[in-house]
Amino acid sequence: MQLDFFPSRTLTLYLAKLFVVRIFAVLIMLVLVLLALDLLAETGEILAAPGNGQAEILQYASLRVPQLLSRFLPYSVLLATLITLVTLNQNSEVVAMKAAGLSAHQVLSPLLLTAAVVSLVSFGFNERIVTRANATIKAWQAADYGPIPAATGGAGTPRSNIYLTDGDNILTAATLTGSGNATVLTGVTWYARAPGGIIREQVRASRATFAAPGWRLEKPVKFDVAGAITERPAALVVGQSLSPERIMLQSVDADAQSFWELSHSIDAYEAAGRNTDEMRAKWWHRLSGPLSALLMPLLGSIAAFGLARSGQLFVRAIIGMALGFAYFVVDNAALAMGSFGGYPPLLAAWAPFFLFLLLGETVLIRTEE
Template identity: 25%
Template sequence: MSPLDRYLWREVGAAVLGGLAVIVLAFIGGYLYEVLAPLLQRGADPWVVAQYLAFRVPDALVRGLPIAMLFALLLVLSRMGEESELKAFLAGGISPLRVLFPLLLLAAVLFISGVLIGESIAPKATQSGQSLLRQAVFQKPRALLAPGSTFTDAYGRILYVGQADEGGIGGVRVITAEEILLSERAHFEGGQLVLEGGSRVTYAGSRPRTVARFERGTVPLVELAQDAPGGLSALTLAELHSRIRQYRQSGLPYHAELTAYYRKWAEPAAAFAFTVFAVGLSFFLLGGSRNLGMVGVVVLTFFYYATWSVGRIMGEAGALPPLLAAWGPGTLYAVAGAVLLGVGRR
């Protein structure tokens, strides 16, 4: 490795580590604010919440790696442009492509790291965090269940909780296509939700067929799955592929699963697109004696995060083709970077 390569790796690598620490903390803060803060307000155990946040760090690390790469490249190359280092490279016969090559190698390291963590540590940690929340629901349901919570029980039935307060659990609905169980009072007992009397309504098409009363009913919760954050990120590529195949054979929609499958590759691969974009932009601005500045760095980094979030939502909803939703944001930066490199060379 040449002195130039070592210099670029050292400067960009240090900025990647610093940016990654900030971005991971931002993701963890988002999990806390959106999901876990309401649980703390309702009396959840802070130690359980802290453990869950720790389990989400690997997933935040995978998501944060490409964003940290973009931030670091823009920051370092912008500084090098301001301090005339890039001009010195050009004066010494070092082309933009010569600067690009070692940075692409660094992007390859981040890509491989992201894929490996995303396929090994992150899914297991996310699953452990979800399991932790499920156990917390069993142990302290009134604190962790909010009115309107929806679950899936061991039989695949939809379980709706209408009330969860100091008075107990109530307004429970157990729903399938053929019947609904209605109970105004319920409690957790031995891994099961016990319905304290209610009604069973069966349907023929859209019309009620029979109505019967019952004194006691049980809903098995051994496989209870609460919709915790990071649902599909807890699956590996093989698990996502298997689920997509099953849904396709059953005629069920699989937009969310296919989007998540493509994103498993597209998110780490975005590091390559960011490298091309950052190098192209830095040398392009050099021609007009302009510099990006910290505000520009933050804006361009946030723009990727915004398109990344919108693409995910639209892909999961089926509003965008999953392939475009996953690969679109990174491709946009790669194309822009290639154009800037071409203009800069001229």
């Protein structure tokens, strides 16, 4: 038995079933509570848009649920690990398994296998559903929960919160649709600035199209800061050096692109001589992030071993929870450091995973094996 990584088939299925049920129970509880709190904060803004009602609130909830599922799945695995192992310990089932000749790693192996499957499912869910939900909800929020501009030119979901520089001048847009010469910007603001960053004039327009070169603002409203004069010219072309290709490069949202789309965006940035540290860190984190679920049984395993009657079971559970939450803190800090170049992207994405993998193994071996 000691040479087998997994215990018997019956015991493996029993532990895996316990673990899966608790993962889903905790995840559903977290998502429902957090969704209710989020709806309390956002419902007013959703209903403030003309024509919005219950259908739009339900639409918002359907877009937020995938985001919440993706974000809190690793936390659910951690809490489910602690609940499962504490219950097994209290019922002396861990003692029975140890007495049957199982090692600590064999006791944990069904949980680790289940967590590995959860990681694979999480990766696929993020790529197929969460990225699309991110893109849609950002475009909807950029339109103040009003109608989202229809995508043209086969470009798919509109991009949101566009910020571009043309020398000293700045062009912003709420959404971008289409591609190439068919690119359309909506909710456009043009800031003409003097050297030193002082704004000379501000121009607002509901829509802008590519004028080859520049961008033609439709029904613009121009405000001269020095003279405090508002004008309404028939048409105005701005941003002569801003090509559609440059705009597409500057409007990339890593959270709204799939793993392979992000790879192509990184290649395009490198070909243009742009910095790719932030995008590469998020690209690597697309792999290391879902694998965080695999760490949770190992970090929470301290709650499984040690006699329940010793009075230290609660302390062990707290230590396991602290280890798990410490991983999330370190992971987020490392990703932030990698995004602005403090760490190499590969190190920022993978160092926390391997650090806590070694830490979990060390704690498990020193305390039990």
